[in-house]
Amino acid sequence: MPSDLAISRAATRRPLEEVAADMGIGPHLLEPYGSAASKISLDAIDELRDRPRAKYVVVSAITPTPLGSGKTTTAIGLGQGFRHIDKLGVVAIRQPSMGPVFGIKGGAAGGGYAQVIPMEALNLHLTGDMHAVTAAHNLLSAMIGNHIHKGNHLGLDLQEITWRRVLDVNDRELRNIITGLGGPDDGNPLQTGFDISAASEVMALLSLCTSLRDLRERMGRIVVGYDRGGEPVTAEMLKAAGAMTVILKDAIKPNLMQTAEQTPVLVHSGPFGNIATGNSSVVADLIGIHAGDYLITEAGFGADIGAEKFFNIKCRASGLTPDAAVIVATVRDLKTHSNKYRVVAGRPLPPEMLTENPDDVIAGAANLRQQIANIRRHGVTPVIAVNAFPTDYASEHRAIMHVAAEEGVRVAISYHFTEGGKGAVELAEAVAEACSEPSGYHRLYPDELPLPDKIDVIAREMYGADGVDISPLAARQLDKYERAGFGSLPVCIAKTHLSLSADPSIKGAPTGWRLPVREVRASIGAGFIYPICGDMRTMPGLSSAPAAERIDIDHNGEIVGLS
The missing domain is CATH 3.30.1510.10 (Domain 2, N(10)-formyltetrahydrofolate synthetase)
Known part of the structure; x- marks a missing residue:
């Protein structure tokens, strides 16, 4: 299979004016930035307001391993898949940070035949x-x-x-x-x-x-x-x-790009998913919600973090109501949650992890079950998307389907990475069915609930904790914020994304533990209070072999090594 960069360069791009026209957006609302992207004027929010409302779908996942679950790739593949059932799916994603691009994660344009093009533009500066x-x-x-x-x-x-x-x-x-x-x-x-x-x-x-x-x-x-x-x-x-x-006068305008199959993509903002919301922008969604049949947006990390913040912070700000939620799962991630394997970013998978073993998939399914429950606690219908890899076995896919049947959840095996939109048709059909059901969406807690109680609700309901242990410092800070009039704000819990618990080494769905809150900070402009649970890094470091070592310019002036 060609590299992501080779696929991106081989893909045919449509003029962005044509992509925008599919969305009902006229050229007077576009500000071109070369041929790769265009800014969309915020006037589009009012101009599109009377158009039909799209079905609103959030893409989340099980608790990720250091390898990631492929949420962005799945969101893009789903958008492409809708085209194959004669529907327009508009995708809304975050803009990648160049720190991870040159660090260990690499690019964030999706992958394979389900990616945003051109990937170089998306991953490097974009529109600044x-x-x-x-x-x-x-x-x-x-x-x-x-x-x-x-x-x-x-x-x-x-x-x-x-x-x-x-x-x-x-x-x-x-x-x-x-x-x-x-x-x-x-x-x-x-x-x-x-x-x-x-x-x-x-x-x-x-x-x-x-x-x-x-x-x-x-x-x-x-x-x-x-x-x-x-x-x-x-x-x-x-x-x-x-x-x-x-x-920020121009930066507030969302960026329009397209997928490898010319599906529209709105790329805008890029907040961290552990200490912030991990979701793309509200203004992009306010445009996209009237620009197609489906608006597909991605929430960072697992459903306990990204989707929870989507439901309780982003939807609170936007006023939009989700119709369905996709939970991305991979065989390798479920095997990791069996607690039998040690997976390290940047290193090959343990060889025994690549052998056929549906029992390991079942053993790791406790995490999937918890994330299904997390979506349902907000009154939204979940759909499991199995992001299929060539190394998977049919028996392992059947194991996931068995779990889905036990939970009464729709499931689709999706091959968008290797086949593009046609490999995501089953997923698109399952999501369309889920969206046809009435949404019972509701937030997890009322605004008037005291801040400590909001933290406790999330810890118990989303993470499976027995409660919270608030340090004396954190208790003083919470009291200060309540006295300052910030108590009605939602909480945005900052914790590891690698575990439902506050300990990144604990996989699966742990029980019998309490969430430690060591410090609480206030993002009053953003509109949330964020308790810090565990050791959170807000400035990453480079690995022993960062991606920056492989990225270069070849003799033709083309970028190489970007993935």
Whole structure:
């Protein structure tokens, strides 16, 4: 089979004006960025408002292993599959961060014959939105430092500044730094650090806003720290929010691209899935919901994290109601959840894992069952998508189908990676059937529930925990946020994506454990409180053999090594 890059380059692209026309979007709403992508004006939200509403489908997964489950590939394949049953599926995904692209994960354009093209454009800069987020975030950092240098009339407590800096690279050296070294003209020495741009609250905020005006208001609400009396200090108080919004004036517009089969794809925003929502933007969905028969959006990591945040944070912001949810599962991931194998990113799979063994699949199915329950707890119909690999055995697929039958869930074996849309027809038909059923969607908890109780509900209902253990520091922070008037916000739990528990080494569906909450932070501009459970890295490091070592330009000036 050709490489992803070779497939991307061999695919025929349609003019984006034609792709947009299929969606009911006229050329007056497009701002071309070369031939690879076009920005879509937010005026499209109002212009499309009277068109029929698409069925709304979220693509999630079982708890991923370091290899990933292929959610993006499945979402793209599903969109292509709808074309083969004479329906238009519009796909909405996040923009990849270049940190993972040059790190261990590689590109995030999908894969095989189910990918966004051209993959080089998607994975490398695209239209510059990630850099705009970086610039807006760091402008606020500079304004904080300047305010302190010029007298600090707001009384910012230098030990309570919570706003760090960001950069779109993996660089562990920047996690913890001291700024302001030198003389008096070089600022005040402060201990701080860098996060990756995808972890910025500005990115989360961009993904959840509904308009340029909403973006401006959210910018003003960003809390950068606290004064000596314990009161929050905001970007509005620092007079930085207006300039930050100006930097993002174009970045708020979704990017239109296409798949290898010329299906429309909306690519916009890229918040982290562990400390933020892990979902693409609300404005892209507000356009896409009236632009086809189905709108397919992807939620990062497993259903306990990405889909939970989709249901309780993103849908809360957008007002949109999902009709069905896809749970992506692979044979190799289910085998990993049997706890018999150790899988390490960047290394070959254990040879015994590739032998035929449906019993291992059944042993790992406890995680799948939990994720099915997680979707159903929100009143949404789940569909299992088996992302098929050439190394799978028919008996192993039958094992997954047996689990699905026991749970009363639709299941489809999908070959979109090797066959494109025609390999996803069975999945498209199953999703269409699920969408024809009435949706009973509801959020997991009411806004008025106290913050500690919201955390407890998610821990018990989504993760299978016996409860939560809140540290004294976290308890003080939760109390401070309640007193500040933030108690009605949803919670966005930051924990490992590699386990239902807070311990990444524990696979399957563990029981008899409690969720530790060591710290709680507030993303007031984005509109959520995020409890931190375990050791969360917001600035990744590079591996011993990062992808950057393989990426180069050949003698023809073509990019090589990108995957």
